[in-house]
Amino acid sequence: MTQTFSYTRVYQFVHSIFIIMGCSKEHADVAAKVLVSADVRGVDSHGVARLSGYIRLWESGRINATSNFEIVHQTPSTAVIDGDAGLGLVVAPFAMQVAIDKAQQVGTGWVSVKNSNHFGIAGYHAMMALEHDMIGIAMTNASALVAPTFSKERMLGTNPIAVAIPAGSQPPFVADFATTTAANGKLEILQRKNEDAPTGWVQDKDGQPSTNANELKNGGALLPLGGDRDHGSHKGYALGSIVDIFSAVLSGASYGPWAPPFPAYVPMPENMPGEGLGHFFGAMRIDAFRPADEFKRHMDQWITRFKEAKPIDENQKVMVPGDPEREMEAIRMKEGIPVVKAVVNDLQKLGEKFGIQL
Amino acid sequence: MTQTFSYTRVYQFVHSIFIIMGCSKEHADVAAKVLVSADVRGVDSHGVARLSGYIRLWESGRINATSNFEIVHQTPSTAVIDGDAGLGLVVAPFAMQVAIDKAQQVGTGWVSVKNSNHFGIAGYHAMMALEHDMIGIAMTNASALVAPTFSKERMLGTNPIAVAIPAGSQPPFVADFATTTAANGKLEILQRKNEDAPTGWVQDKDGQPSTNANELKNGGALLPLGGDRDHGSHKGYALGSIVDIFSAVLSGASYGPWAPPFPAYVPMPENMPGEGLGHFFGAMRIDAFRPADEFKRHMDQWITRFKEAKPIDENQKVMVPGDPEREMEAIRMKEGIPVVKAVVNDLQKLGEKFGIQL
Numbered sequence: 001m002t003q004t005f006s007y008t009r010v011y012q013f014v015h016s017i018f019i020i021m022g023c024s025k026e027h028a029d030v031a032a033k034v035l036v037s038a039d040v041r042g043v044d045s046h047g048v049a050r051l052s053g054y055i056r057l058w059e060s061g062r063i064n065a066t067s068n069f070e071i072v073h074q075t076p077s078t079a080v081i082d083g084d085a086g087l088g089l090v091v092a093p094f095a096m097q098v099a100i101d102k103a104q105q106v107g108t109g110w111v112s113v114k115n116s117n118h119f120g121i122a123g124y125h126a127m128m129a130l131e132h133d134m135i136g137i138a139m140t141n142a143s144a145l146v147a148p149t150f151s152k153e154r155m156l157g158t159n160p161i162a163v164a165i166p167a168g169s170q171p172p173f174v175a176d177f178a179t180t181t182a183a184n185g186k187l188e189i190l191q192r193k194n195e196d197a198p199t200g201w202v203q204d205k206d207g208q209p210s211t212n213a214n215e216l217k218n219g220g221a222l223l224p225l226g227g228d229r230d231h232g233s234h235k236g237y238a239l240g241s242i243v244d245i246f247s248a249v250l251s252g253a254s255y256g257p258w259a260p261p262f263p264a265y266v267p268m269p270e271n272m273p274g275e276g277l278g279h280f281f282g283a284m285r286i287d288a289f290r291p292a293d294e295f296k297r298h299m300d301q302w303i304t305r306f307k308e309a310k311p312i313d314e315n316q317k318v319m320v321p322g323d324p325e326r327e328m329e330a331i332r333m334k335e336g337i338p339v340v341k342a343v344v345n346d347l348q349k350l351g352e353k354f355g356i357q358l
Numbered sequence: 359m360t361q362t363f364s365y366t367r368v369y370q371f372v373h374s375i376f377i378i379m380g381c382s383k384e385h386a387d388v389a390a391k392v393l394v395s396a397d398v399r400g401v402d403s404h405g406v407a408r409l410s411g412y413i414r415l416w417e418s419g420r421i422n423a424t425s426n427f428e429i430v431h432q433t434p435s436t437a438v439i440d441g442d443a444g445l446g447l448v449v450a451p452f453a454m455q456v457a458i459d460k461a462q463q464v465g466t467g468w469v470s471v472k473n474s475n476h477f478g479i480a481g482y483h484a485m486m487a488l489e490h491d492m493i494g495i496a497m498t499n500a501s502a503l504v505a506p507t508f509s510k511e512r513m514l515g516t517n518p519i520a521v522a523i524p525a526g527s528q529p530p531f532v533a534d535f536a537t538t539t540a541a542n543g544k545l546e547i548l549q550r551k552n553e554d555a556p557t558g559w560v561q562d563k564d565g566q567p568s569t570n571a572n573e574l575k576n577g578g579a580l581l582p583l584g585g586d587r588d589h590g591s592h593k594g595y596a597l598g599s600i601v602d603i604f605s606a607v608l609s610g611a612s613y614g615p616w617a618p619p620f621p622a623y624v625p626m627p628e629n630m631p632g633e634g635l636g637h638f639f640g641a642m643r644i645d646a647f648r649p650a651d652e653f654k655r656h657m658d659q660w661i662t663r664f665k666e667a668k669p670i671d672e673n674q675k676v677m678v679p680g681d682p683e684r685e686m687e688a689i690r691m692k693e694g695i696p697v698v699k700a701v702v703n704d705l706q707k708l709g710e711k712f713g714i715q716l
Contacts, residue, residue: 075465077435078646106464107433112647135604151676153668163600173603175596181589198588207670225583225590230556231539232583238533238679239597241664242521245531246493249656250647256663273659288436289470289608298607301631305614306599310511312565318509321596 002338005358010048010337011036013347016356017051021058022065023087031089034120039337042328043176045185046121049343052350054087054118056264063087063117069094076106080251081113085276088119088140092279096125096138099283103134107288112251115275118142118262122162123176123325129164129283130172133292136164137282141247143261146180147221148241149234152207154221155257158183159243164322166286168296170303174322179240180222187213187222192340200227246280253278360696363716368406368695369394371705374714375409379416380423381445389447392478397695400686401534403543404479407701410708412445412476414622421445421475427452434464438609439471443634446477446498450637454483454496457641461492465646470609473633476500476620480520481534481683487522487641488530491650494522495640499605501619504538505579506599507592510565512579513615516541517601522680524644526654528661532680537598538580545571545580550698558585604638611636 011032018028039047057063067086071079079098083091095111102109119125122138129136142157158178165173178184182201190197190213197213204210205219209228216222224236248255254274261268286292309318339347344358351358369390376386397405415421425444429437437456441449453469460467477483480496487494500515516536523531536542540559548555548571555571562568563577567586574580582594606613612632619626644650667676697705702716709716 073648075643075646078465078642080647107436108466108468110466110642135608148664148667148676150669150671150674151667152670155664155667163596165600165603173599175593175600177590177593177596179593181584200589225593226539227589231558231585231589232535234677234679235533235535235537235583238521238535241531241679242523242533245523245657245660249653249660250493250644252648255656255660257667273656284436284468285433286608288433289438290431290610295607298613298631299603302603302607302613306506306513309506309509309513309615311508312510313508316508318506319592321592321599 001341003341003344004336004338006336007036007040007333010039013351013356013358014048014051017055017350017354020354020356021055023090027087027090030093031087034089034093034124037124038121039339040329040332041121041123041325042332043121043185043325045183045188048339048347050118052346053262053264055350057117057262060264062260062264067091071098077102077108077110079111081111083113083116083276085115085117088117088277088279091116092119092125092138092281093128095279096128096136096281096283099281100129100132100134103283103285103288104132108282108284111281112246113279113281114248114251114253116253116277116279118277119279121176122160123164123174125281126162126164126176127172127174130166132283133166133286135166135284135286138162138279139243139247140279141244141253141255141259141277143259144257145184145216145222146224146240147203147207148237149224149229152203152205152221153257156237156240156244157259158222159240161239161243165299166296167299167303168293170300171326172322173299173303173320174325176325179225179236179243181225181227181236184222187216200231243280248274248278250280251278359699361699361702362694362696364694365394365398365691368397371709371714371716372406372409375413375708375712378712378714379413381448385445385448388451389445392447392451392482395482396479397697398687398690399479399481399683400690401479401543401683403541403546406697406705408476410704411620411622413708415475415620418622420618420622425449429456435460435466435468437469439469441471441474441634443473444475446475446635446637449474450477450483450496450639451486453637454486454494454639454641457639458487458490458492461641461643461646462490466640466642469639470604471637471639472606472609472611474611474635474637476635477637479534480518481522481532483639484520484522484534485530485532488524490641491524491644493524493642493644496520496637497601497605498637499602499611499613499617499635501617502615503542503574503580504582504598505561505565506595507582507587510561510563510579511615514595514598514602515617516580517598519597519601523657524654525657525661526651528658529684530680531657531661531678532683534683537583537594537601539583539585539594542580545574558589601638606632606636608638609636
C-alpha cells in the first residue's frame with residue numbers, strides 16, 4: 001500500500017509547491033529540506049503527509065508565505081523573534097541560527113519565537129548545532145490534543161522536545177520526542193490498520209481509559225507521557241507545560257488551549273492571548289564548558305558503554321537516542337521514501353491543482 | 359508510626375551535625391536549609407532521612423566538609439565549577455548563584471558542576487531564580503539504579519529535573535521530578551508498608567516486569583518514565599541521559615554506571631571517567647525575552663486556566679506543578695514535620711554519637 005519515490009523527486013515536488021505558494025527560492029529551499037527530512041528520518045507523520053495541511057493554512061490566510069520575520073527583542077544570550085505568521089519550516093531554522101550566532105559570541109544562545117506555524121520535526125533544528133560543536137535544543141507548542149492529569153479537557157499540544165549532542169567518532173546523540181505517551185502520528189498508523197491502541201495512550205471524552213485509536217474524533221484526548229497518575233503522567237504533563245511556557249508565554253505566542261489548530265477548517269480559538277504558535281531554541285557551545293575534543297571523547301565512551309549495556313534479549317541491543325532515525329535515513333536516501341497510498345493521492349491532487357507532476 | 363518535630367528543631371539539629379562535620383557556619387546554614395526544605399515540601403526521602411548517609415560518606419572520606427569549590431572555566435553565559443568533593447547541598451546553591459549572576463549580565467547563565475555529591479531536592483535550587491524574576495533550572499546525575507529501554511543493567515540514576523517559573527498574583531510553577539516512572543523514595547514507602555508496586559515501576563534482574571517493591575535488592579532496576587517501550591520508556595531513558603550528559607559529561611564528572619554510589623559501603627566504580635557527581639543549573643532572566651510584568655500576567659492566566667480545566671472527577675481538581683509541595687510546606691511550617699520512627703531512631707543514634715540532642 002505504499003509507493004516509493006527518491007528523495008530528490010519528493011524534494012523537487014515539495015519545493016515547487018512552496019514556490020507556487022509565493023515563497024522566495026531561499027525560503028522554499030529551507031522549507032522543502034526541513035519538511036522532507038521528516039520522511040527521510042522515518043517520522044512519516046511530519047513530512048509530505050502534512051503538505052496539503054500547510055497549503056490549506058496558506059489558502060485560509062493563516063500562513064504568510066512572504067513573511068518578514070525579525071528579532072523584536074534581544075540581549076547578548078537571548079532573542080525573541082516575531083515569525084510574521086510565516087512557515088514554521090522557515091522561521092525555525094532562522095531562529096536556531098540566531099541561537100547559534102549568540103552561542104558563538106557569549107557561550108550560549110536562547111531564542112523564543114512567536115507568531116509562527118508548525119515547524120516540521122524538532123530534531124532537524126536541534127541538529128543544526130552539531131556542525132558547530134554545540135548542543136542544540138528545539139521545542140514547540142502545538143494545537144491542544146492532550147489532557148493534563150486529572151482532566152478530561154484538551155489543554156496542551158504533543159509539545160515535542162529535541163536535544164542534539166555532538167560526539168567524536170560515534171554518531172551524535174539525538175533525542176526527539178513528543179511529551180505524550182505516544183505521538184499522534186503513531187495513533188494515525190493504528191487508525192489506518194484498524195487496530196487498538198495500548199492502554200495509556202488515550203482517554204475517552206469523559207476521561208476514562210480507552211484503547212480506541214479513534215478516540216480523539218469522539219472528543220477524547222491524548223495522554224501525557226506516563227499515561228496515568230500511578231505511572232507518572234504528572235511528569236509528562238509538567239514537561240508539556242514547560243515546552244508550552246518556554247515556547248509561547250516567554251515569546252508572546254498563543255498558549256495552552258488557545259494554541260492555533262493545525263487543521264485549517266477548525267476555527268481559531270476565541271480571545272487568543274498571543275500571536276500564532278511558539279517555539280523555543282537553544283545552542284550551547286561545548287567549549288564554553290570544556291575543550292570540545294575532550295567532551296567528544298567522553299561522549300564516545302558514553303555512547304559505546306550504553307550500546308554495550310546488558311540487553312534483556314540478545315536480539316534487541318540497547319539503542320542510543322537518534323539511532324533508529326539515522327538508520328532509516330541511510331536506507332531511505334539509498335532506496336527511496338515509501339509513501340502510503342492515501343498520501344500519494346493527496347499529493348497527486350495537489351500536483352494537479354498547481355500543475356506540477358509528482 | 360511518626361513523631362512530629364518543629365521546623366526549627368529539625369533545622370537546629372541538622373545544622374549542629376554539619377558544624378561537627380567541620381562545615382563553616384555559612385556552609386552549615388545553607389546545607390541545613392536545603393536538606394530540611396525536602397522534609398518541609400513533603401519529599402521525605404531527600405531530607406533528614408538521608409542525613410546519616412551524608413555522614414557516612416564524610417566518614418569514608420568521600421565528602422569534604424571544608425571544600426573550596428571554584429569556577430574552573432567560564433564564558434559570559436557559562437561556567438564549570440569544581441565542587442572539591444564538597445557537600446552538594448552547599449555546592450549547588452553556590453553554582454545556581456553563579457548562573458543567576460551571569461543571567462543578570464547577559465540574559466541567561468548556565469553552570470555545569472563536577473566533583474560534587476548529592477544536592478538534596480532539585481526544586482530548591484531552581485526556585486532560587488524566582489525572586490530575581492528569572493526561570494530556574496536544576497538537574498543532577500546520581501548513582502545508577504535505572505535500566506535503559508531493552509536493558510537489564512543499571513546505567514542511569516533517577517536523574518531529576520526541576521524547572522521553576524515565576525508568576526504574578528498566582529504562586530510560581532515549580533516542576534521537580536525524577537526521570538523514572540517513580541522515584542526511589544516512593545518505592546521505599548511501599549517497602550515499609552510491605553506493599554506491591556504498580557506495574558511499570560521496576561523490573562527484575564532479568565529485565566522482566568515485576569511488582570516486587572524490593573526488586574532493587576535482588577539485582578533489579580527502576581524503569582525510565584514511560585515504563586516500557588509501548589508506553590514511551592525510550593523517552594524517559596532519553597531524558598535521564600540528557601540530565602547525565604549535561605551534568606557530568608559537560609563538566610567532567612563521572613557519568614552513567616560510573617556515577618559514585620550514595621551508600622558509603624558500596625565500593626566506588628572502577629575506572630571512573632570523571633570526578634564525583636555532576637549537576638547542571640540554568641537561569642533565564644524573564645526580561646531578556648519580554649517585560650517581566652507582562653510575562654507574569656500571562657503566567658497568571660496560564661495557571662488559572664489550567665486549574666479550571668474540566669476535571670474527570672469533581673473532587674480532584676487539576677493541579678499545577680508545585681501545588682502539592684507548596685500546600686505541604688504551609689502545613690508543615692505550622693504543624694511541624696512528621697518523621698517516621700525508623701528515621702527518628704537513626705537521628706537519635708547520630709545525636710548520641712555526636713553529643714547533640716534531637
